[in-house]
Amino acid sequence: MNKLNDYLPDSKLNFSGKSLIHVVIGNEAADIDSIASSIVYAFFRESINSKKEEIFIPVINIHEDDLRLRNEAVYLFSQTGITPENLIFINQINLEELAEKRKLRVILVDHNKPTHTQEFFSDYVEEIIDHHDDEKSYSGITKIIEKTGSTATLVGEKILGAGAGAGEKFLLDRDSAFLLGAAIMIDTSNLSYKSGKTTAKDEKVLSHLVSEYKIDRVEFFKNLVMRKRDLSNLSSRDMLRKDYKEWIMGRKKTGFSSVNLSLQGWLQKDYKLPEEITKYYIENSLDVLFIMIAYSDTEFKRELIFVSGDSSLLDSIYFYLQKCGGRLFPADVKGFDKEKIRFYFLGETLWSRKRLQPILKDFFSSHNK
């Protein structure tokens, strides 16, 4: 099977009849990197799979209804002719049942430890491709964990370098190339070095995809970013849900939302924002909710909000982040409970969620209250 758009409906139709199902799954935020990496890697593995009773399928790690929150993904699918109905979303497959029937194998992409709600498939992880800090949950399995800008870079590198044996059976098609290319562009701001994320590998893989598949790098990136920034159809709750991850850190349940709209712009859009944030914190039964804001006006900026019912914990987090060089300054927001929510400008603009997570993990592992 040489075409992604033949493979997707076929795999969705046929997987349940197989005796062993290899699920390629991205992280729960389901950004373009997670989506593209799982789809293209599953397609590649299935194309070189010779065992008829087994199948490799991508699983998108969000409810099918939540795809609409990701305008850039909807756009990317429209450009590649992918019909969302042909994808398998997490609510459309019973992984727990497959695990119980011993029919499940899992390949993690764009994360290297199952989220705490998916721990039931921990024992079935057979392979990892990721660019986050290695949480060292697995040894003795095939692992590619490298600090590239994008997991799609590592997937692309593996496929393009698969060698003659695989190469004869599998040629990356245009749609797959567009998926990987889009992920690398978004994650590295189109190979900008200012983003602090671009590596030589990202550059190499994207350059190859761009020239081989005639991708208009400037135009395509511009269109993706335009869709990603268009938040007009989203409520505050939608924005908090759109790119959300949860971790158990030490003894605390923490949530991390990433938002691409300035605090000022967001407050203009929704004057009840502090209330909506508090609601979201309660809805997810969290100990702490972090909201990481990133946007550009004259330059790239970050803001950080944290929320907890425990105000002394908020103080401790603040002091710890300052100690680590965060350079936090209080933002001017009125009409909210300072004991429960803190709004800051974040001077250290290199602190993405990916970088902040290990810092906070250290904090919570030594904070035993």
Ligand SMILES: [Mn+2]
């Ligand atoms: Mn990623």
